[in-house]
Amino acid sequence: MSSALGSCHHHMTFMTRASIVSRLNEHSNSSSKKPTSTERNELLDHPAMIAAAKSCVFIKDVARSLGFPARTISTAQLLVHRVYVLRPSPSIGSNDLAIASLLVAAKMEETIKRLRDILAHSYLLSTQPTDSSFEPQAVSTAITDRMRTSVLAGEQYVMDAIGFDFRTMHPHLLFVKLAKMANVPRQTTAAAGWEILGDAFFTTLPVQFPSSVIAAGALCLAWNLDCEDPKDSTPFILKLFSATFQSSPDTISANNGSHDNYKSKSRSESRDAHRGRRGNDSDYHYQQKQRVADSSDIAPLQRSQRRPTSLNLSQEEWWTMFDVSTEDIQNFVRQIVDFYLLFFNSTVLSTEHPERHKNGLPSKDMSQRIGQWRMRLDRALPTLAGSSG
Template identity: 30%
Template sequence: MSATDNSQPTVTSSPELVGDSINYLSKKSQTYFSREEIQQFLKFHNNESSRGSSNIAIRSQWIDFINTVGRKLGFPQSTICTAQVLYNRFFLFHSTKEYPPNDISSACLFAAMKFEETHKKLKDIVAAVQSVRHPNSSEPSDQLVEEQRKKMVGYERLILESICFDFKVQDPYKYIIKFTKKLEGQKVVAEKAWKICSDSYKTTLCLRFPPHTIAAASIYLAAHFLGKKDFLFSSNADGQPWYKICLSRIEDIEDSSSADAWKVSSSGYETVRYIFTPDASDTP
């Protein structure tokens, strides 16, 4: 898209852009997307190709924020996970330049609370958000609570539209416990897999794969990093390969296991924490 000045883009009826818009609208009803589709959407809305590291840092910052506020409110992991999925899904279809991530992340927690029926008073949510963003702030006034309520309710509908009002958001954590037990893996593997899975929300994995596949990939990565992957390939009562017990295709596990999880410090974009391309079908 060309621009006549630095602030106002020129409105155009270019067939290519119209085609992109139609494709974008038709894709909104999908549950999962390919890597190429995600890259296309992020480029379309956020110019990801030129601001890639910046957008990764933004995503990581606000996924951490959702986790911190969610824990402060005493939300279970399922509610926090749902909010993080909603955040990633929202910014697949909208630009961080148009919608402030700080407002959207709070609204995602507000919506996730309803999804998971883990209700909190709105004033408590606003207070938790304020205390994380501004640690020395006082208790929010009634006026601030009302202002935030209007914002959250307004953004909530856009968030629901981004998932086509499908309220069935599942988390992978229950599968980590279930699969590790079924495969007779050690507790330390499940704990490491849990942490890796948590970091995965700083990527777009939740937009590409179902929760049980993310859980399987997290278990495999954990077993690899801990040097405890023998249990994956030992014989089991069902006589099935470990990835079938995890209800996943080996190709999807290998693909999701190679995803990046990013570490962000106060100085901004820093480094890759996990980047690894295993062959999950190999025997040790």
């Protein structure tokens, strides 16, 4: 069992949304033109994050054509975001960074592919992404040799940027376990949660939260999407998207404190961490020499004697059984929903970012579904507030 969830044993340093925004702004070129942005979408709208999303799309296209598993794709996308957070203006092109990150991720996950195959698939997808005649073997050696030099240099760049810290995270296995424990329908709730899980890696959420938060948050949101009546939604969902939170979108982020050597924290501890007890974010480097996790840091799901045998998703704050705080679940849901809404056709934002809409699109069906779900909630919230009053 420990091998199945081995990545949860790692002690990783996670950053708050506020610290990521601050770091990106510090390194931004003041002369560069930034898109119009709301405060809530300040992180999503940052040029570095738009570039990172573009790299993540290319990773997914190349990896799928090569048959890489989901964990390798997610690890490569996580590497891209780690690089952009640590070096917001990387001296490497977005496609080269994507290929280099995929190469490093393949080694980390032991899903090795021939470098020539990776280069050939990358070349074809970058030059003729919509061409029906896809023949990687036809790519000449001269082309792949030219690419090899820059990609190997990019691989060194990625490893140097992350401080040669090859620890990663795999919320996928944890999500599957939670979905089975909750006995949710595979074709609806579980499938939706799996899409949300994968799309989370197009954002900085894996840099902010450990696997337990991402897996639980994806399942929580997927379950709420299946609620036919908004009043059956998880209580915090209704509060999260009420007028109070609409007017102050960073309310929750203010409670998102340090996730260093992640454990659930009380609100006071989170506030203290956010005020600076987490250390100097400018020295953030995924502290690769942190102490090995001891048994006290292992979530209940990893201790068979305390592991729940079933899960009721209608139970309030069920995620606390796995040492996941409500503040973190709220923060995750808020940010992933905001991400989807950028691509929802009924929003103004989607027309303001045509390049992002073209290159950074997550699951189109999920974007539409979440956008429509949010519209239903908006219509129902005044009625629900009146009935509760």
